[in-house]
């Protein structure tokens with residue numbers, strides 16, 4: 098990075114300047130997983146979006162993790178057309194909430210043009226907030242929904258690889274692609290996902306020297322046309338940001354930082370990674386191009 102790369106445009110007003118530790122990459126970036134419906138953004142959501150834009154994060158996919166957050170995601174998209182898109186789904190933590198009426202509501206949401214994927218859905222045997230059988234049921238119903246609506250799946254998996262793969266494999270022929278979001282697993286899991294045909298979402302987990310160091314090696318195995326970048330904000334604030342933001346909250350303006358760490362690990366210029374990951378996101382989720390120079 099040079100000094101010019103991190104200087105916001107002259108037109109940027111104070112509010113639009115990224116936080117001090119955010120960087121700017123010239124090629125536009127897309128944050129494919131941001132929990133922007135989370136209440137930690139209630140007080141300053143527009144400023145968060147403006148800082149993302151100033152940092153070169155031109156479009157974002159708002160993660161739906163419950164019926165309520167999926168609904169809110171669509172309304173946020175309506176306020177920021179062309180900039181925000183969303184997913185509709187129920188996180189495995191909330192698997193018991195996926196009643197037939199909620200499933201019908203998700204089905205109706207997937208008809209909205211702003212909804213680009215079904216999820217996040219999957220299995221989480223780490224926290225075990227919902228019984229395994231309920232998680233498996235909810236996962237299957239959402240994979241069926243994705244097949245019906247013809248949109249890709251946004252997948253969450255933790256400590257449940259075998260069951261997850263067994264269910265996903267069964268449904269895969271009817272699906273039109275998907276992403277293993279927030280990949281934190283090992284080489285064997287990565288190879289399984291790549292072999293199946295999934296894209297891989299990398300978050301600031303890779304910036305965590307305690308538990309994410311293995312990803313520095315593993316990201317080299319991901320073909321450029323399968324690698325996606327996401328913050329998963331407000332969670333997973335990159336641990337190596339300097340100076341450390343006073344709030345512990347993560348936000349999309351930090352995506353260039355994650356891109357820089359991933360590019361360095363892969364031994365490629367960050368601009369090249371930004372370009373290919375943005376192209377990959379556009380192709381998988383069918384995100385329309387935006388003339389980001391005209392973004393207010």
Ligand SMILES: [Zn+2]
Pocket residue numbers: 217252253278279
């Ligand atoms: Zn997740």
